[in-house]
Amino acid sequence: MAHYQPPKQGKASQLIDVVVLVVLTVGALFVPLWLNMAGAAKSVTNPATAATWEALGQTPAQAAKYEALGYTPETAHDLILARFDYSFSVGALVTMIAVILLYYFLILRFSEVEYREVISEKFGE
Amino acid sequence: MADVDITSQTMDGMGPHGTKVGLLRVLGPAHVWALGVGIVLVGEYMGWNFAVGKGGAYAALIACWFAGILYSCVAMIDSEVTSTVASAGGQYxxxxxxxxxLMAFNVGLYLVFAYTMLEAANAITAGYLFSVVAQMTGHAGxxxxxxxxxxxxxxxxxxxYRGVLATLTFNLVITAVAFLAIIVLFLSTSGILGGGIMDHAALFEGHELPYGWIGVLAAMHFGLWYYLGIExxxxxxxxVRSPARALPFGTLAGIMTLLIAATLTWYVCSGVLPWEFLGDGVNGSVAPLFDTARLSGSNALVWLLGFGTLFATLASANGCINDASRAWFAMGRDKYLPGWFGAVHPRYRxxxxxxxxxxxxALIFALGAPLDQVITFSILSGLLGYTFMPLNIILFRRKWPLETIKRGYEHPFHPIPAITLLTLCGVTFFAVFLGYGTQLVxxxxxxxxxxxxxxFWRYRFVNRGAQFTMPWPKPRGY
Amino acid sequence: MDLWNWLEYGAWGLSALLGLHMLVDWLRTDSTYSEDVLTSSREGEIEALAEQHKAKEAQHG
Incomplete structure (x- = not known):
């Protein structure tokens, strides 16, 4: 079997490849941030009625720790009461599973094609 | 490959002996340990506490141990494969x-991104630490x-840039200091030496599982942070001078060190800091061990843990630069990336x-993105890498059964670790989905x-047969 | 201006210096050695190289 001879890549083409990769990488992190779709923000849904440690649901022992850290019931209010929202839609979960499976299917499939070529060239007939 | 004439006048004295320039074999098992633990130990000093915020203190402990199982599987699988595939690209x-x-290209990118993001997170933490010290020493503004x-x-x-031996020796020293700092903090706050300040029961009262069991699942996301990077x-x-022996030894010793450090860290911090404060790594406790030391009332502990935190971030960033650049280099060498990156410095090697x-x-991410996002990006890349490992070991054992290649280390109970690892990865994907579904997609x-x-584009520049460099027999089934 | 302001400037300066050192060394290395030598490292060949190195040393010694 004839061995595959890769073309030699020029300087400009190498540079373009690097730029493409960097743009994609930076995009993957920053686009969700810019679109404000990066989840996981906590929010206070049940504000306390009074500015006391009891109203924040803290026992005296716990309140003592907060005071040692330099907090007052006012300054600790958001820190203590903010909660994550773990509700999700089944549709979103199914989409995520589908995307992950598609991804692994894709790379394993293409890898296998490329791998057979490598093995047949390496171990020759 | 160019033939280099060693008698050439223009090329004389280039590489090690006038021929080719490769990386230098100078490291021992202790350096491997330092590289592995050094990258990870910062996870004990910051970041893991987001798991507390996700599900409460108990959830963080459960996540710590399940993540510990996940990483033990990673370490065992990795040790077996790497004891036969000794190359700078590692999993790539x-x-x-x-x-x-194609899988290799993806794995290479996982490595580079997981490490580069971790490096950015470390730099952010170090910057924060400097600002705290500035405040403590009376800096105005x-x-x-x-x-x-x-x-x-x-x-x-x-x-x-200047050389791997100095880099990793530096890592060995600062990692050891950071690890000892955790031990000292544990001994002096738990009541073993002097008066203890642990108060788990009172602090947990009424906040055992604030989100219920789904919080435990959600905590798995940041549970990985206790160990991320050991691979x-x-x-x-x-x-490394003798990879078949030093790599499994260093890796397995590393995961054991980390299991101890992670559990001690959880114990110390959750017994002193209330969970809402501990769990908020942005507005609350950025560096939980350091905050614990501040509440201990001992100035010596504050300084020790301050330095411990700084050293841990430096050791980690250092190891990350080392690993990310090796993976990037290995991909360049194979033309998976522009071949220009496959260069070795003739003097520093x-x-x-x-x-x-x-x-x-690294600078773009360290200066431009918030800490939890950077950490999530790093964890996701790591997670994709861990999902690859069980597939890797199953195919490895199938294509080259034990008798065909001699391994420096054979992991026990195959395929149980692989299946466990795959299951835990699935759980963690779900945990990431709960908070950061958009980033995941x-x-x-x-x-x-x-x-x-x-x-469809890049692979045309890759030499097909020549990239298979291991002296292995033909795989079964091909 | 207190100590920390000076440290800020120091950090900027030192960063620039280290960056510059890497940049200069990099450009100098690239212009001194040919590309073929710099990219001559190959996966899996390192073991053989190390042995060749020992053999050479033995000859010279």
């Missing part, structure tokens, strides 16, 4: 020989953290172009796009 080279080029963030990255890149030991493979290239990338979208780019 494993994937190339066992699954195929806000300290500008940027020059310190940049200095951390620049200094470590420079150290890496990086394999990147030292071309620079380091992949210098990869090191320099990754500096601005964006990230996988990114990998799908680059995979297509690689398969």
């Amino acid at each position: 080279t494993q994937a190339k020989h066992i699954i195929g080029p 806000e300290l500008d953290q940027r020059p310190f963030i940049i200095l951390v990255i620049m200094f470590l890149a420079w150290l890496n 990086g030991t394999t990147q030292a493979a071309e620079e 380091t992949p210098y172009r990869a090191i320099v290239f990754l500096v601005p990338i 964006a990230m996988i979208g990114f990998y799908i796009v680059v995979s297509l780019w690689f398969h």
Whole structure:
């Protein structure tokens, strides 16, 4: 079997490849941030009625720790009461599973094609 | 490959002996341990506490132990494969020989991103630490953290540029100090030496599982942070004196160290800091061990843990630069990336172009993105890598059964670790989905796009048969 | 201006210096050696190289 001879890549083409990769990488992190779709923000849904440690649901022992850290019931209010929202839609979960499976299917499939070529060239007939 | 004439006048005295320039074999098992633990130990000093915020203190402990199981599987599987595939690319080279080029390209990118993001997170933490120290020593106004963030990255890149032995010896020393600091903090706050300040029962009262069991699942996301990066030991493979022995030894000793450190850290911090404060790594406790020391009332402990935190971030960023650049270099060498990156410095014998290239990338993320996002990006890349490992070991054992290749280390109970690992990865994907579903999809979208780019464009520059470099027999079934 | 302001400037300066050092060394290395030598490292060949190195040393010694 004839061995595959890769073309030699020029300087400009190498540079373009690097730029493409960097743009994609930076995009993957920053686009969700810019679109404000990066989840996981906590929010206070049940504000306390009074500015006391009891109203924040803290026992005296716990309140003592907060005071040692330099907090007052006012300054600790958001820190203590903010909660994550773990509700999700089944549709979103199914989409995520589908995307992950598609991804692994894709790379394993293409890898296998490329791998057979490598093995047949390496171990020759 | 160019034939280099060793009698040539223009090329005389180039490489090690006038021929070729490769990486230098100078490291021992202790360096492997330092590389593995050094990258990870910062996870005990910051970041793991987001798991507390996700589900409460108990959830963080459960996540710590399940993540510990996940990483024990990672370490065992990795040790077996890497004891036969000793190359600077680490898992990238494993994937190339066992699954195929596209998988290898993806794995290489996982490595580079997991480490570069972790490096950025470390630099952010170091910058924060400088600002706290400035405040404590009476600096008026806000300290500008940027020059310190940049200095951390620049200094470590420079150290890496100048040679691997000094880099990892530096890591060995500061990692040991950071680890001892955790032990000392545990001994002096738990009541073993002097009066204890632990108060678990009172602090947990009424907040045992604030989110119920779904919080435990959600905590798995940041549970990985206790150990993320231990798999990086394999990147030292071309620079270790006897890889078949030192790599499994260093990796397994590393995971044991981390299991101890992680549990002690959880115990110390959750017994002193209330969970809402501990669990908020942005507005609350950025550096939980350091905050614990501040509440201990001992100035010596504050300084020790302050230095411990700084050393841990430096050790981690240092190891990350080392590993990310090795992976980038290995991909350049195979033309998976432009071949220009496959260069070794003739004097320092380091992949210098990869090191320099990754500096601005790390800076973009360290200066431009919030800490939990950067950590999530790193965790996601790591997670994709761990999902690859069970596939890798199953195919490895199938294509080359035990009797066909001699392994330096054979992991026991195959395929139980592989199946356990795959299951835990599935759980963690769900945990990430709960908080950061958009990033998860964006990230996988990114990998799908680059995979297509690689398969249909980039792969044409790759030499087909020559990239299979291990002296192995033909795989079964081909 | 207190100590920390000076440290800020120091950090900027030192970063620039280290960056510059890497940049200069990099450019100098690239112009001194040919590309073929710099990219001559190959996966899996390192073991053989190390042995060749020992053999050479033995000859010279």
